[in-house]
Amino acid sequence: MKARAIVLLDLDYFYCQVEMLRNGLPAERPVAVTQKFLVVTCNYPARSSGVAKLMRTTEAVARCPDLRLIAGEDLTPYREASDEAMQALRAFGPVQRVGLDEFFIDVTAVAEARASAGAWAPGTHARAAVRRATGLTSSAGVAHNKLLAKLAASLHKPDAQTALPASEASAFVAPLPLRALPGVGARSANCVPLRRVGARAAAALHATGCTTVAEAREAGLAALQRALGAAAGRRLAAQCEGACAEPVKESGPPLSVTVEDSFKAAHSVEALRLVLQVLAPDLRRRLADEAASRGASAVEGVRWRHHGTRTMQNPTGERDASVAPRGPLCVSRSCAMPSGASGERGAAAIAAAAEAVLRANLRPPQPSRPPFHLTLLALSATKFARAGGLQAGGLRDAAGSRGAIAGEKGASPQAKQAAAAHRDFRSGYQLGQGSPVVLMSKAEERRDWSEWAWEGGGEEELCGGDEEAGGAEPHDVGPCFPSPRELGARSPSGEAGANEAQEAGSAEAAEAAEAADWGLAGRNHLPTRSEVAPAARGGRESAIEDTATTRECRRHGS
DNA sequence: TGGGGTCCT
DNA sequence: AGGACCC
Numbered sequence: 001m002k003a004r005a006i007v008l009l010d011l012d013y014f015y016c017q018v019e020m021l022r023n024g025l026p027a028e029r030p031v032a033v034t035q036k037f038l039v040v041t042c043n044y045p046a047r048s049s050g051v052a053k054l055m056r057t058t059e060a061v062a063r064c065p066d067l068r069l070i071a072g073e074d075l076t077p078y079r080e081a082s083d084e085a086m087q088a089l090r091a092f093g094p095v096q097r098v099g100l101d102e103f104f105i106d107v108t109a110v111a112e113a114r115a116s117a118g119a120w121a122p123g124t125h126a127r128a129a130v131r132r133a134t135g136l137t138s139s140a141g142v143a144h145n146k147l148l149a150k151l152a153a154s155l156h157k158p159d160a161q162t163a164l165p166a167s168e169a170s171a172f173v174a175p176l177p178l179r180a181l182p183g184v185g186a187r188s189a190n191c192v193p194l195r196r197v198g199a200r201a202a203a204a205l206h207a208t209g210c211t212t213v214a215e216a217r218e219a220g221l222a223a224l225q226r227a228l229g230a231a232a233g234r235r236l237a238a239q240c241e242g243a244c245a246e247p248v249k250e251s252g253p254p255l256s257v258t259v260e261d262s263f264k265a266a267h268s269v270e271a272l273r274l275v276l277q278v279l280a281p282d283l284r285r286r287l288a289d290e291a292a293s294r295g296a297s298a299v300e301g302v303r304w305r306h307h308g309t310r311t312m313q314n315p316t317g318e319r320d321a322s323v324a325p326r327g328p329l330c331v332s333r334s335c336a337m338p339s340g341a342s343g344e345r346g347a348a349a350i351a352a353a354a355e356a357v358l359r360a361n362l363r364p365p366q367p368s369r370p371p372f373h374l375t376l377l378a379l380s381a382t383k384f385a386r387a388g389g390l391q392a393g394g395l396r397d398a399a400g401s402r403g404a405i406a407g408e409k410g411a412s413p414q415a416k417q418a419a420a421a422h423r424d425f426r427s428g429y430q431l432g433q434g435s436p437v438v439l440m441s442k443a444e445e446r447r448d449w450s451e452w453a454w455e456g457g458g459e460e461e462l463c464g465g466d467e468e469a470g471g472a473e474p475h476d477v478g479p480c481f482p483s484p485r486e487l488g489a490r491s492p493s494g495e496a497g498a499n500e501a502q503e504a505g506s507a508e509a510a511e512a513a514e515a516a517d518w519g520l521a522g523r524n525h526l527p528t529r530s531e532v533a534p535a536a537r538g539g540r541e542s543a544i545e546d547t548a549t550t551r552e553c554r555r556h557g558s
Numbered sequence: 559t560g561g562g563g564t565c566c567t
Numbered sequence: 568a569g570g571a572c573c574c
Contacts, residue, residue, distance in 0.1 A: 014574090035560040054559055075561065099563070099574025185572055231566095251564095260561060301568095328569055378561090 001245060005111040006104060007092070007122050008141045008149035009130065011085060012158045014101035015041040018081045019070045021135050030064050032057075033072035036262065040072060044158060073261075075100070081134050086251075088133035092126050094250040104146055106248035123161040147244035148172070150182055169242030174214040181213070181239045188228060188236070213240045253290060258380030259283045260303070267371040272358055273351070275377045280351035283379045284341065290384075291342070298381035300341070300350065302357045303332035305376035330376070333357050337381065354379055 011017065015033040020043065025031055030046035032039045039060045042051045049064035061067055072078070082100040089095045089105050096104040107122040114120035123140035130138050140161035141153030151172070152164035164172060173181075179189040189211055216224060217240045225233030238244060259282040266272050287298065335357050340349035365371035 010574095038559050040560060056559080073561075079562095097563090102574065183572065187571065255564070258562065262560070330569080332568060334568090 002108075004106060004108045004144055005122060006143055006146055006149040006248060007107050007126050008146065008153045009085075009089065009103045009105065009123070009126050009138050010140065010153050011082075011101040011130070011136050011138045013041050013043050014081075014136075015072045015078050016043045016046075016070075017136050018078055019072070022077060023070070025068065029068060030066055031068045031070065032060055033070050035071075035073050039069075042067075081136065084134045085130045085136065085138075088129040089126055091129065092122065094248050096248045097251040104149065104248045123163065127159075127161065143169075145242075145244040146246055146248065147182065147239055148242060151176075151180070166242075173240065173242045174212070174217070176213045178211045178213060178216055178236075181236070183232075183239070184236065188232070216240050253384075255384070256380055256382040257283065257286045257290060257298075258301075258303075258378050259286065260376060260378030260380075262305075262376040264375065266374040266377070268365060269355065269359060269362065272374065272377060273355060276351040276354055276379075279377065279379045280354065281347040283381060284346040284350055287381055288342070288346075298337050298385070299334055299383040300337045300353060301332055301334035301378075301380045301382055302354045303330055303376075303378040303380065304358070304374050305330045306372060306374050331361070332378075333361055334382075350379065 016031050019025070019033055020027070020029075020031055027043075028045055030043065030049055030051065032042035032046050032051055034040065034057050037057050039051060039053060039055045039057055041053060042060070046060075046064055046067055049067070051060045051064050051067060057069060061069070078100050082097070086095055086097055086103060089103055092110050093106045093108065098104065105122075105126060107126070111120055111122055121142075123142040127138050127140055130136060137159040139153055139157050139159065141149040141151065141155070142161060142163040143149040143152050144166045148164045148166075148169055152162040155162040177189070178184050179186070216236065221233065221237045224237050227233065228236060235246075259279045261275055261279060263275070266275065283300075335353055338349040338353045340346060341353075343349070362372055362374075
């Protein structure tokens with residue numbers, strides 16, 4: 001395969017940074033963004049006081065009394081900032097969005113074009129573009145594939161970047177726990193050693209929690225495929241060599257839109273109706289926003305989660321479910337999007353449709369037994385039909401979607417009816433620019449029913465204070481990466497190494513010259529062997545701890 | 559433990 | 568429709 005240059009750009013402490021910009025908060029102020037009673041993101045001053053992601057707000061405030069808490073259940077500002085960042089990045093090549101705060105960019109073509117001018121530092125320029133567009137700092141990894149770019153990005157975190165040359169790939173990944181590879185979740189990581197090796201070794205590995213890339217490598221392709229299946233096994237084997245052929249898949253408009261809310265308990269349809277009164281307007285608004293740019297119709301789905309034991313016989317989540325096999329954690333059912341969903345009364349139409357779905361699937365509470373106990377309700381729109389011009393990345397065409405909506409194909413009466421509804425829906429949205437639907441402020445709505453749902457009220461409180469700055473970044477300045485030669489833009493990728501220093505020097509100079517234009521110094525970290533392994537180990541939450549990894553690192557690393 | 563997303567089965 | 572993964 002032709003050499004590529006891939007950037008993974010990660011917006012730093014994303015929700016939190018957005019809120020700091022919106023509220024004009026000083027950099028040194030510890031800030032956390034919460035959802036319900038959890039801290040979902042916090043800035044570095046907060047982290048240095050011991051606040052961490054997914055920590056309870058009570059714990060966070062105990063550790064950092066000056067912590068400013070900002071409610072982040074409404075993702076709108078983050079979605080908007082993410083969209084702006086993504087737009088800025090499109091100038092560099094196809095962009096794939098991962099969540100709201102990460103982007104893969106295939107910068108190969110731009111890098112090749114720039115190579116004739118000497119050198120180009122994609123990570124630096126992509127980050128500068130994002131910062132100009134949004135004011136947000138970011139971190140980046142630059143490499144020849146998505147895997148390495150992703151792993152590299154975590155090595156130097158706030159407002160920095162790391163380039164990982166292909167020559168380092170194999171040694172770089174060897175000591176990593178399998179769990180550190182993107183795509184390897186708890187499930188796969190546990191299942192590999194357990195199926196591959198004998199029970200004794202499996203127990204030992206499981207006890208240490210150590211399951212490294214190097215070990216999986218030794219197991220071989222066949223063993224991995226036996227454990228994970230043909231496709232996943234092959235992919236994992238490649239990843240264990242630092243290889244990843246997966247292309248940057250350009251993200252288009254979303255394939256689904258969902259709004260959801262979680263709560264302690266809903267025991268009645270009346271209670272659910274209160275939640276629906278919040279969710280339905282949200283969904284309608286989101287669809288209107290989508291349709292304003294592309295026009296689309298959709299099928300509506302309702303999903304809910306219940307508390308306590310689930311059973312297949314009891315999909316409605318009765319609390320009292322006795323001894324019974326485990327069932328799905330979430331139940332979802334769908335129906336056709338009501339044709340009035342885009343109109344003035346769209347929210348009401350959506351809410352009514354959703355309520356009908358719930359009524360049909362939730363057994364009504366009976367005096368003799370405890371009622372159902374739901375803890376989450378979601379509304380989602382899926383299976384969009386394309387109405388306007390096709391944008392890159394992923395809308396089905398209208399014919400396919402009409403078939404899906406009608407549940408059959410061809411020009412059956414149902415299909416025609418669905419097509420008519422589709423047009424109605426679409427034109428409604430397209431015309432719905434200044435929609436007269438007026439909704440209560442989301443925050444107030446949330447607070448209102450939250451008090452009910454939580455039986456105790458919300459818990460956030462703000463704290464006053466001021467404080468201490470974080471330190472300056474230690475920056476290594478390395479050569480530009482990828483070099484023109486690595487991309488094969490100038491000379492055939494023959495011998496390597498001899499001109500490395502010279503090329504690096506000229507690259508640095510060219511980069512410095514360009515950097516002035518962008519108002520940002522060009523800096524690429526090039527990880528040394530000694531810093532790579534420890535940093536990579538720490539980069540992946542709590543799944544990683546042990547000492548055996550260090551041994552593996554030494555064994556394979558030198 | 560949130561509020562989202564995508565892809566695979 | 569459910570589950571795995573991602574953030």
